[in-house]
Amino acid sequence: MEALLKINNLSGGYHEKTIINDISLEIQSGDFTGIIGPNGSGKTTLLRLASRILKPKKGNIVFQGKDIASMRSKEFSKRVAFVQQDTLINFSFSVFEIVLLGRIPHLGRLDFETKEDIEIANSALRMTDTAKLKDKNINELSAGERQRVIIAKALAQEPVLLFLDEPTSHLDIAHQIQALDLLRKLNRANKLTIVMVLHDLNLASEYCNRVILFNEGRIFKEGTPHEVLTYQNIEAVYKTVVVVNNNPINSKPYVILVPKEK
Amino acid sequence: MKKKIFILLILLFISIILGLVSGSVAIPFTKLLLKENQPILILRALRVLTALIAGSGLAVSGIVLQAILRNSLAEPYLLGTSSGAGLGAVIAIIIGISGIYLPLAAFIGAVASIIIVYTLAKQNHKLSEQSLILSGVIVSVALSAIIVFLVSISGNEALHGLTWWLWGSLQVYNLKLLALITLIVSLGIAMIYFFSQDMNAISIGEEEALHLGIDVESVKKILILITSLITASLVCICGVIGFVGLMIPHMMRLVVGPNHKVLIPVTCIAAAIFMVLCDVISRTIFPPLEIPIGVITAILGAPTFIVLLKRSQRAK
Helix, strand or coil, X not given: CCCCXXXXXXXXXXXXXXXXXXXXXXXXXXXXXXXXXXXXXXXXXXXXXXXXXXXXXXXXXXXXXXXXXXXXXXXXXXXXXXXXXXXXXXCCCEHHHHHHHCCHHHCCCCCCCCHHXXXXXXXXXXXXCCHHHCCCEHHHCCHHHHHHHHHHHHHHCCCCEEEEECCCCCCCHHHHHHHHHHHHHHHHHCCCEEEEECCCHHHHHHHCCEEEEEECCEEEEEECHHHHCCHHHXXXXXXXXXXXXXXXXXXXXXXXXXXXXX | CHHHHHHHHHHHHHHHHHHHXXXXXXXXXXXXXXXXXXXXXXXXXXXXHHHHHHXXXXXXXXXXXXXXXXXXXXXXXXXXXXXXXXXXXHHHHHCCCCCCHHHHHHHHHHHHHHHHHHHHHEECCEECHHHHHHHHHHHHHHHHHHHHHHHHHHCCHHHHHXXXXXXXXXXXXXXXXXXXXXXXXXXXXXXXHHCHHHHHHHHCCHHHHHHCCCXXXXXXXXXXXXHHHHHHHHHHHHCCCCCHHHHHHXXXXXXXXXXXXXXXXXXXXXXXXXXXXXXXXXXXXXXXCCCCHHHHHHHHHHHHHHHHHHHHHHHC
């Protein structure tokens, strides 16, 4: 079967600076992929290239058999959605209005949302457990609630592929688990393919079936959490001493940090 | 929502009637329709028309800049339009080509300053909101300084007439110009409405809008071009009228929310009402003298704005 997303010899970055260097990788339909690596290793740059925010300097990205550079913006946004680290909104949109914005790729310029669009937005709210917040002002929500609403907006786009850039970094542990459980549910029940940048190695180990470890703009190692999250790999990339055990509950790798100062 | 629009439309109707019957001499509506009063009726109708387009044009331009800069304190003159137009006018008066060329000079000044601001703010083919705001402020201050400099060294009597320019007036003196500008402003507003969905997306963030499939840079350029044309055109017939473009969008956002599909039409009507009423006050408060309309909008606007702001803070 052909990969859902195929990245071929991709290089890219900002202006003069190339951050990603000659990367090739494939994302299969139904994957829950975690991208990990030190700060500045190119994780976010890869997501920005794959979601057309940045243009590649070399190489290309093929989504469902089509080069994304040749796709029309709205065509692309109907199938690929993106959730940022934190979305701060200056205007007092209601939660429902924000989720309804996810329908924009499906609408013509002067179209008002149809009953169907409203139903899709409502079901995105139900899936993310935010239906009761529907009429609230987006700025009155907690960070965890806001992130779930932003995920609902992405779901209203009805994507087959969802990118997330450190979606849990501003959340407390309860909200982290809540958000990631939601993504797991969507991945399993709706066959939504997920590619997520994460800082927390243990969360990546817990939720992702594939992990890609980045180092200095290249892929250092990719595979299952067991293959990637070894102490050798992590120490080589992060230059930090760690111990990797097995999580007693699910026997997935569990990374323990070892401080230098005792 | 429909009820709110209906109420606004009734208020608009009432304010138009009020605008027609009042003036330095109040004439009841029935008498106004008599033949001998026709010139007065026409004159007042034109004033009301000017108020309508000035109000809606400025308020919608305000909405656009607020959305693309994601800053609810942006106003239509942010891009240096007012000081550019002022400088154009001053130069025209000093070199003695005022009269029919005055609006043209003001228009050129406004457009030139917008081009300077835009060029300064552009980096790597992108327009960042901070640099746009900053270069707008810098250019406005620099041009205002040149205006004051020219006024102080020239001693030209005609420059005393500049006050109305800097504080606005709805006096109509050129019918063709008014017709042309009415056309520009109405077409401009219609085109802006066409982009209301894009503005909704951009107002929550440029990257968010990109992820929703919107070509943010082109949309921003088109919208800036349209608002610049609207404000520059309005400046050359009615001078600088402050507060409308800032306050009415803000007030209407509190009433109907930030969705531009609703916000734009509602703001158009509300700003038209506000402008007609301000004009009525400016004509009737000290007859036969006329207070510059910008003074009225500021005196009425500032306290209303403060009350609304305080109330919305308390609601949070």
